[in-house]
Amino acid sequence: MGPNSCTNYIGRFAPSPSGPLHDGSLVAAMASFLDARAHQGQWLLRIEDIDTPRVVAGADRIIMQQLQALEMHWDGKVIWQSSRLNRYQDVFNQLKERGLIYGCACTRKEIASNAIKNGRLGLNGERPYAGTCRHGIAGNRPARAWRLVMPEGITRFVDRWQGEQSQDVVNEVGDIIVKRADGLFAYQLVVVIDDHDQGITDIVRGNDLLSSTARQHCIAHMLGYAPPRMMHVPLVLDAAGRKLSKQNHATAIDLQNPLASLGKAWQALGFAPLPAGSVTQFWQQAVPVWHRRFGLTTFTVDSGFHPAGR
Ligand code: GLU
Numbered sequence: 001m002g003p004n005s006c007t008n009y010i011g012r013f014a015p016s017p018s019g020p021l022h023d024g025s026l027v028a029a030m031a032s033f034l035d036a037r038a039h040q041g042q043w044l045l046r047i048e049d050i051d052t053p054r055v056v057a058g059a060d061r062i063i064m065q066q067l068q069a070l071e072m073h074w075d076g077k078v079i080w081q082s083s084r085l086n087r088y089q090d091v092f093n094q095l096k097e098r099g100l101i102y103g104c105a106c107t108r109k110e111i112a113s114n115a116i117k118n119g120r121l122g123l124n125g126e127r128p129y130a131g132t133c134r135h136g137i138a139g140n141r142p143a144r145a146w147r148l149v150m151p152e153g154i155t156r157f158v159d160r161w162q163g164e165q166s167q168d169v170v171n172e173v174g175d176i177i178v179k180r181a182d183g184l185f186a187y188q189l190v191v192v193i194d195d196h197d198q199g200i201t202d203i204v205r206g207n208d209l210l211s212s213t214a215r216q217h218c219i220a221h222m223l224g225y226a227p228p229r230m231m232h233v234p235l236v237l238d239a240a241g242r243k244l245s246k247q248n249h250a251t252a253i254d255l256q257n258p259l260a261s262l263g264k265a266w267q268a269l270g271f272a273p274l275p276a277g278s279v280t281q282f283w284q285q286a287v288p289v290w291h292r293r294f295g296l297t298t299f300t301v302d303s304g305f306h307p308a309g310r
């Protein structure tokens with residue numbers, strides 16, 4: 001337990017170390033930090049370095065230094081996903097023994113043309129997987145990736161920012177990849193295992209992950225985990241209306257002017273400027289404002305998963 005904890009709230013910030021934090025990632029970090037502090041909860045830091053081709057050496061250290069410079073002090077020990085591969089493999093084996101994981105030989109191209117043939121393109125142009133290899137791989141082709149059988153039914157949850165959400169995961173997404181063709185475990189599986197193992201009660205993150213939430217709740221349900229409460233905050237867009245991201249060459253947070261960087265993120269969350277004269281004052285003023293707007297007093301949690309027929 002961190003020094004600040006006196007409730008059972010446990011939040012987290014889970015950056016991928018593909019570069020330093022920029023103005024967009026700071027908004028997600030700020031929102032999760034404020035929500036944890038406003039509930040006297042813990043705020044954990046997890047370095048999501050599972051996708052090794054995207055990892056930039058040293059970016060984890062830079063992210064930690066940026067957070068410290070902004071006085072965003074995390075509780076407890078930092079966890080790196082790369083140190084948890086045995087745990088992920090155990091869960092993978094359990095699901096496989098239960099007959100819920102199967103090998104898939106389909107290439108991206110085949111999946112894309114299948115989705116178009118069936119007239120199905122999911123959210124964000126995502127191509128649903130039609131379940132081609134669910135009952136065995138045709139011909140003598142080797143398995144490339146491993147997929148998890150998604151349950152029939154609509155998954156619903158209430159997002160604290162975006163409101164009621166629902167998704168027919170098996171039809172809109174299809175059975176999801178849990179181990180990729182390059183042998184790496186997929187983000188969608190490991191994030192659920194990590195959030196469970198770290199006892200996360202509340203996930204606050206960027207809205208780009210809203211469409212991943214229903215499938216993550218399905219995985220949690222299959223593993224017998226209670227899904228956390230969710231809040232997806234608005235994304236910062238660049239001048240061209242694209243998500244500010246490392247791929248779009250967003251630059252690192254300006255730590256020469258930490259107060260200005262915090263102020264920008266704060267206003268991106270829709271708040272009026274604060275009269276803070278220092279970083280410490282900024283947090284002292286921001287936490288109660290956040291609590292007034294988002295304090296969890298009467299909030300109830302939806303269980304997240306409603307199997308077909310109920
Ligand atoms: N590692 C993910 C990212 O940086 C965030 C995952 C999450 O918050 O669930 O986009």
